[in-house]
Amino acid sequence: MTVIDMQPITPAVGGGRQRLLGLYHALGTNIACTYVGSYDWPGESRRDQQLSPGLREIVVPLSEAHHEAAAALSRRTGGRTVIDLAFADQVHLSDDYLAAVRKHAMEADVVVFSHPWAYAAVADVLRADQLVVYESHNVEGLLRMSLHDDLPAADPLVRGVVALEYRLCREADLILACSQEDREIFARVYDINWDKLRVAPNGIFAFTHALPTSEQRAAAKTALHVGKQRLVIFVGSNYGPNNDAAAFVAGKLAGDRRDVAFALIGGCCDGLQKQSLPANVTLLGTLDEGSKHAWMCAADVAVNPLSAGSGTSIKMFDFMAAGLPTVTTRIGARGICSHGVPPFVVAELDDFGDALDGLLGDARRREEYATLGRKNVESFYAWERISPTLGRQLAVRFAAKSEPRPHFTVVIPSYERHHLLDHLMLKLEAQTEQDFEVIVVDQSSSPWPAAQSVRRFPLRYVHSEIKGAVAARNLGGSLATGQIIAFTDDDCEPAADWLKNSRVWFETPGVVGVEGLIRSDHIDEPEWRQVTNIGFEGIGFMTANLMVRNAAFQQLDGFDPAFDSPHFREDTDFGWRMQAIGEVPYATDVEVFHPAQRRDIQRESQAERNRFFEKDALLLKKHPEKYRQLFFMEGHYRKTDGFWANLRRGLELYGVSLPEWMASFLPGK
Incomplete structure (x- = not known):
């Protein structure tokens, strides 16, 4: 893998260099990353050093002629620093740098442009079998317009930046943005398909020091x-x-x-x-x-x-x-x-x-x-976790370059239930639909023993230290290459025609997601917790059987992590946000069986589950009108002990006021 930019990484002072070191220092044991950069000031010497076991830094100085040309242009543009804006036009003056970046780009499987500046100088040596990535620190076109809109002399340079960034966005296989806000700007301003936009957030080396007493x-x-x-x-x-x-x-x-x-x-x-x-x-x-x-x-x-x-x-x-x-x-x-x-x-x-x-x-x-x-x-925001996650993403996208894109990606979060994962794999083996991959994000204390077993579908297994079903589903969604992402749980049993029947629903262009039927057993038996959406079609949504177009998942930035710890209502919130951008039909022929869970299991007990109602406060805050409808349909306010106590705790915790229409249903009113 080669990463190309026009600055050094070390010393890692300033946000840009810290991002470079953090993102690429620990991508994975199977990824050798070489960074090729330069100095935007004269007088430095060439260096080549190993910054971490997986990250090599090569820094090649720009030529004196290059610095002189940049300085002359700066004088003509009010003394502004413009060596980066003019880089595409002036890099031909730096033969040594140009030779280095082109050589390492040609040798790599994955080529990353951190900033767009050097792309034009390298584009002609890139191959169709390489994964080309634009790792953006900002939306440079808009940033440079805002920084130089008071200087007409800089207009040609700014237009050049916009054109260069637009070209790189169109030709790259993957675009990494620092935030969802930047991802939205790329999609809107440059008309980029959401399928190839991902977020690689800024971070910090969080585990370097323990908290002081x-x-x-x-x-x-x-x-x-x-x-x-x-x-x-x-x-x-x-x-x-x-x-x-x-x-x-x-x-x-x-x-x-x-x-x-x-x-x-x-x-x-x-x-x-x-x-x-x-x-x-x-x-x-x-x-x-x-x-x-x-x-x-x-x-x-x-x-x-x-x-x-x-x-x-x-x-x-x-x-x-x-x-x-x-x-x-x-x-x-x-x-x-x-x-x-x-x-x-x-x-x-x-x-x-x-x-x-x-x-x-x-x-x-x-x-x-x-x-x-x-x-x-x-x-x-820990680089120690962001970097390996990026490594997985790049490995997945590189492998996908040589394989047909699957129609479906099945995403499964799991926690301490490996025996249920084994059973679920049998149900997926029995699918009549053949065109799918599976991603398992396992947050158990030890890895799943059967993770490397041979199966008839591609399986990507991630053993993650980060706990929480929301985090697991979002990680799976970021790694998904299928056109449709199908969510289910490790204790579920999809029908054999689950994926096949859902394919038809997505043939309608306006459909962005599908809510499938969830059946359960032990109905009306109080010692069991039933998991079903029958009677709550189009309002509750449950990730035991929920599908979404990959592009829509990225556009919505996945599930809201505010609903994690404990995870509850994240699927309802996501379903309602899907409905805001397209149709989400309820499909009775897209079926999953979710066995009821015994209440004497701690994680399934009434007291443990009732604690989750604190998240209703967040749902009320984000979707007041839809929550009102859900409130009356579910009726927890009148039939579930502990609902009000936990809701009140959530209202206080998340700073939400109890609306007047709810106050009249408080116990004792």
Whole structure:
């Protein structure tokens, strides 16, 4: 595999280089990744080093003529840095770099362009059997338009960037975006098919350090000579929104809280050096990773009062990994997933000080946010997990280049039920439909012994450390290559014509998904939990038998992780979101049998299942009208003990108000 860009990876300072190191450092034992980059400044020498067992970095300097041409163009465009924008037109001046990227591109099975800059110089040596990937850090065309729209002299360069990115998007086999927001922009602006768009999020090395104890935080304060009982930190590069936030921290926040120490880290300190600041403010400037970690260990709270910007604020991952309770604006929190409860305090600038005071004065809340934040970054934003996941995705897509695309991908999450997986495989072997692959995402403590057994269908098995059915289904959906993704559970028994009959329903263009019939047994026996959708057609949706076009799954960004931990109602939410973009018919001939589960099994007990009703609060928040219909159809409010207690807990947990129409049904009313 070859990754091509025009910057070095190391030292990994700044979001772009950190992303390169994080994404490609541990793709998998069967993937040898060579990164070929350069320097966008003169005077450096060539280097070739092994950054990790699977990642080699080669950096080839650009020629003096190239740097001179870029400098001349910069002078004609108001002094702006334009070496990246002009790279496609000027790279012919750097023979050594050009020879290196073309050589490594020709030798690779997978060629990744991290940024579009070098694509035009390499496109003519790419082969049809190679997997070509655009790994975008931004939607460069729109970003460059916004950065240079005040400079007419830059218009030709910006148009060139748009044309280059458009060409790469059309010709690449796979496009990786940093966020769902960027993925939506690629689909809309460049008219890209959702089937080839995936998200590779930004992240952090989350497992490098353990969470510090309160004693370790106190010792770190002493070692750094922090003269206050409480320490608040902000981290930011020399970038407009960061500089504005740093000024707010050093001025308003610190000025109103003279008994609290404030430390600012990074290039955002540069513009404050000559200003008169409160005595409780320390400007630390750019620090090495060890020193930065020491200050994070000493801090009690982090702040991120951004009022502008785009993309994900990577400093939030730093804060969460360090177990720092954080106060942030909505802009600072943009694009960050959670399990429903935000792992930080969100406040706008007018209320920021009050929110900060609330955290500083409540040790219990600080500890809760520290735990939530660390769990969140480990679940969603740890490079240690993102990189292997990307490796699996690239391996799957590369293998698919030489195989006909399957019509179906069956996705199955599993947890500690390998014997049921064995039985389910027999049901899939019996399918009359032949054109399908199977993806099993197993979150059990040990791998499934039968994972490598020979079967008549392709089976991709993933043993995942991340727990949660929502996470498992989303991982399976991201790896799916079939036109239709069919979800079922490890304890289900699909009918032999399950897939065959569903094929007909998708022949109607407006159909984006199909809800199949789910039968169960032990009906009306209280010691058993029946699993059926009979009587709830088109309203409840259940992943025991739910199908969706691959493109629609990507467009909807899969299942909402807010409904995980415990997982409940994620399928209903997904079904309702499917209905917003197309038809989702209920198909009685697309059948799955879901055996009833005994209530004396802990995970199936009434008390355990009732706890899940906390997620109804999220469903109410996202879909108030549809939830009202479901509320009356299911009738849990009048027949299920524990419904109201757990719903009320969810309302408080997720910050949802009880609507008036529900209040009249409260017990005792």
